[in-house]
Amino acid sequence: MMLRLSIQLCSCMRWDQQIVPGGAVRLVIREDKHTAARYIADYIIERIKSFAPGPGKPFVLGLPTGSSPEGVYKNLVAAHKKGEISFRDVVTFNMDEYVGIPREHPESYHSFMYQNFFSHVDVDPANINILNGNAEDLEEECIAYEEKIKRAGGIELFLGGIGPDGHIAFNEPGSSLRSRTRVKTLAYDTIIANSRFFGNDLSKVPKMALTVGVETVMDAREVVVIITGPHKALALQKCIEGGVNHMWTLSSLQWHPHAMIVVDEDATLELQVKTVKVSLCSQASPTAFAHLAQYFKSIEQVASSQGFGQALASEEFVLRKRDSVLEKLDSPKIPTAKTFLAPTKPGLSGQITPDLIPDSMHERVEGQPAKGLGLDGLETKELPLSGMHHRVDSAAA
């Protein structure tokens, strides 16, 4: 039986609050890597279409390389060939590229992207951005890349994969979670893993790469990660059930306001699933299994009835909403008639205390002019007395 599951890890997201950013890390489980890839491809197509990019308003897409995303590219190419989607107004930024191998080398990431994607679709080559591993100044290349992302308006959706050690792009364990595009020396394990593409000759495998940083990816408005296969199961578990941790750099996804992880059933083998261990073999009791299946199916149904109910609305839509909220907060409040506070006796007004008219002492008391007291020159003059209320107005306090 095909079980399609979607699990909310954070329950603060309600189905009807689909337009408000800041929700959950959505975990979407599909049966195998093929259906997972198709789901992501369909999602990306839907996002691009609802974004409705145009010449002055491109959809900025972050892209990975590797065997997991290959299936996504195949599906995107197929959809493009059927005329379902054009990439003409899509600007792309790839995650990484090796240092020191020729751009046209069959194992370069330029070649991967050309063979798997760019040569089959209509992305304008002027809109393609891939780090240049043969740049004269690698650091300048990295700084320029970050700047290009900024100038493009930031990345709308970043698609990524994960390494068996939980790394995203070449941000190997120990990478700072605040890292940006930079030169990285590759971990020995990565070099070994890559050697299968270089005739198993370690000396031919590149030792350095340029990569976007963890924070570069997390700066994207939305991050979608594909994780398939049992060898990625531990990494997935560490990244979504453990804490945010630089040894499993993808765990920084937990800080992202709008992230989605699409996995196949094999990749969930280490998950506790809050905790439901879904097993492909029906070793769980049939009835318990059926209850669970019902529970998750109903979530899925609600989700699908909302369409891609969790699709991230465009930035301008969200900003417009926010602007209208701020406007409302700023406008002066028209006081409401608080009739329930009004007094019952009309016309009562406070009496005003009559002013005291001062007169000087010597008009009341017969007096001789003061003399012989050595007070010559020190005549006391009458101080003009005025009421307090002329000097101080309590109402103006």
Next chain:
Amino acid sequence: MPMAVSPERPRTGVTRLTGGRLVSGDKLVEGDLWISSVTGHILRSQEVFYEHHVIPDEVIDLKGKILCPGFIDVQFNGAFGFDFSSVPADMNEYQKGLHRLNKRLVRTGVTSYLPTLPSQKAEVYNKVLKYLGPSGRPRNALEGSESLGAHCEGPFISPTKNGIHSLQVLQEAPSGFADMEVVYGVENFGSMESELPGNAGSPISMITAAPEVPGVSACIPEISRRGIRFAIGHTEATYEEASEAIQRGATMITHLFNAMRPLHHRNPGVFGVLGKTEGRDRPYYGVISDGIHLHPTTVKIAHNAHPDGFILVTDAMKTVGLPDGVYDGMNGDRWEKKGPLLTREGSDTIAGSSATLIECLNNFWSWSHASIPQVLRSVTSTPAEMLGLQGVKGSLEADADADLLVLDAVEGEDGQRGFKVEQVYKFGTLVHDASNETFGL
């Protein structure tokens, strides 16, 4: 501010051919090919894409048809009534005839060829060789087929294996290379040493001669040094004599089996070098597979013996492409054409052939049931290699000349197989489209 890219782009002259099956080594692979009609080359598409941001002007979907390099015919005496060795009074007529031939020939799928001259008197060579040299320098697609240099078949051949060559013009070379210079013309030999055929000096690309004719074998090293191929043909040579010629630099055999000694189990003759050649690579060899010159099984045996050297040629006479009937032949003969069969009028002597190269190709494919790439290489990459043009002609690799054919491959139930030429590209420009009668040169 998001980046905006202008939708208006200048035309690049780049065409992308997609959805076809490309001949690649021994396989047919699906893939794209980018060609430039400006430079006439096949492009390095990834480099052009990333470095120069080039988008093709046109994307053509080949819908699963086969994309292969243009055919090369290295033995071809004329067609459509035009004969390379007939010298008119006015050489302007000759040139016009040549241009017309090139434009018609390209439609049959032959994008390059060696115009071939059977044994002639010295005057003929002196007059015509200057027009028959390599014509591809200007890289003008609208000229049609391109000459890769002349093929002088004779006159230094064996008088007992002359075929339809006139005995009066055959000769020996007692003074060695000097005799060749006299016959072909001194100015027609390049003065520079060159590996490439048709270097700036010489319009001759290949000379066929019989190594046992006195003086000929000694000339072979000098001929090779001038960048000209030496082909063994019209010969009574034994296996040993042929081997020696190969040692001295011969790299080709002209129409194997025809006009040479047959295979005898103790005297294998020229054919023997397909088994083993001492010390050198085995030579290339031409085969006429019109169904008349050779028995189908003979062709198959040769191919099995040495597939890497197998080159199909037509040895076509001017009657190819003309309707059946009787025509004036060479040296006052009258020839009779019946389909691909061409005989001396009133006899059974084969006078050459009237088959097109694609007919020969289809015959070979039907007889051998070899794979499509193996069949196609016999008229593309193998002749290009023989001429020293690998990677330039006969190839779908980047930087090669964009002489391409789009073929429809038909496999009938009766075992008959055939290709049909749908489109022809010359130097990256479409010059023939079978589906469009009015389009063409």
